[in-house]
Amino acid sequence: MNADPSAPEPSAWVRMTEADPGHSPAYVQRFRTLAERGTDIVGEARLVDAMLPRGSRVLDAGCGPGRVGGHLARAGHDVVGVDVDPVLIAAAVEDHPGPRWLVGDLALLDLPDRFDAIVCAGNVVTFLAPSTRVEVLRRFRAHLAPEGRAVVGFGAGRDYPFEDFLADAGTAGLAPSVLLSTWHLHPFTPDSDFLVAVLAPA
DSSP states (O other): OOOOTTSOOOOHHHHHHHHOTTHHHHHHHHHHHHHHTTOOOOHHHHHHHHTSOTTOEEEEETOTTSHHHHHHHHTTOEEEEEESOHHHHHHHHHHSOSSEEEEOOGGGOOOSOOEEEEEEOTTHHHHSOGGGHHHHHHHHHHTEEEEEEEEEEEESSSSOOHHHHHHHHHHTTEEEEEEESSTTOOBOOTTOSEEEEEEEEO
């Protein structure tokens, strides 16, 4: 069967899981094991929670097995999580009941909701196919409430230079309001090997 020519280019995550069907279950188990050991796996969620009043609408974009969105829901927010991987969404439903967990491609994101915050953690943007990067950011912009903010975090050395990401964000109508080098509020510098960008509608 021929691929749909109108479909977005598959992400690196999709290609990886197609090549190795055991990758997603192993990823789920990794975070379950970390949680069982008491490892802090919700630092991203704490930062986003600190930005918002209770009951805010949050999109967890590339939510994986739900660790970030699940914590935000337990903190009292109205959470929707979207991920392209149905195995990860099934784990989110099982481990973190409450939010709406949806299987979907971020390059095709089209929800009726408008969100006070969009969080995109776990290096998700570095897995996007390069041809979809600006479109994903445009869709983040379209799903933000007027005063909403998108928070995107990822590491260096993953074939998406920080300056390219910030340029793509500008093309998509998003401007940085805060740049950090960790989810623990350390400032971003030219030598930083991680970026947490808080973006607002331009």
